[in-house]
Amino acid sequence: MKKYSVRVYVTLRASVLDTAGTAVESGLHQLGYEGVEGVRIGKYIELSLRAESQEKAEADLHEMCDKLLSNPVIENYRFELNPVEA
Amino acid sequence: MKKYSVRVYVTLRASVLDTAGTAVESGLHQLGYEGVEGVRIGKYIELSLRAESQEKAEADLHEMCDKLLSNPVIENYRFELNPVEA
Structure with a gap:
């Protein structure tokens, strides 16, 4: 058996409204970070x-x-898989 | 002004118990994926x-x-920053 270290990234599809992301974006704007988008x-x-x-x-x-x-x-999801010493 | 695409990764410190991670791990084991750890x-x-x-x-x-x-x-957090066409 081999051992792998794995990283999985799960993101909302582009068509889905990201309410959490929108809330964080307005919070960052209120903190003065106007240059933040998306x-x-x-x-x-x-x-x-x-x-x-x-x-x-x-x-x-x-x-x-x-x-x-x-x-x-x-x-959507994507992952990265790297073999590690078992 | 330049524009950057940014990816931020926020993870629990190693010393902090990850209850969500533990729950997902046992769920994966119940689904038959015994080889999953950590x-x-x-x-x-x-x-x-x-x-x-x-x-x-x-x-x-x-x-x-x-x-x-x-x-x-x-x-903990880490981020990746890449310039993009403004």
Whole structure:
């Protein structure tokens, strides 16, 4: 079995209104940071994963993202996978 | 003024118990993904920022992270900054 360190980025689809992002953007403007635009807030997930191969690890990750880590209706996901010493 | 695309990663300090991460980890195990370990969940923020220089943009970002985007008591942050065509 190999071990992988994984980073998953879950973001709202562009078509979805990001109310949290909008709220943070107006908060930053009120603090005086007028130069800020287009704030979008998502999830950043770190985990480690044991699998027989990189292909198996990637297949599992796609399933995990579809089933639990993201909501496919309103969110996109991408991930980065790096082998680490087991 | 220059324009920068920014990615901010806000994560819990290692010493802080990640209850959400723990819940997601046990959920993944229940779904059959036994090989998953050490799930940590944080925030991933995308925004664009106008500033006179990269140094000014970075200074502003440190302030924004300290004041609003992260909770310095329990969270760490890091960011990536790339110039884009204004």
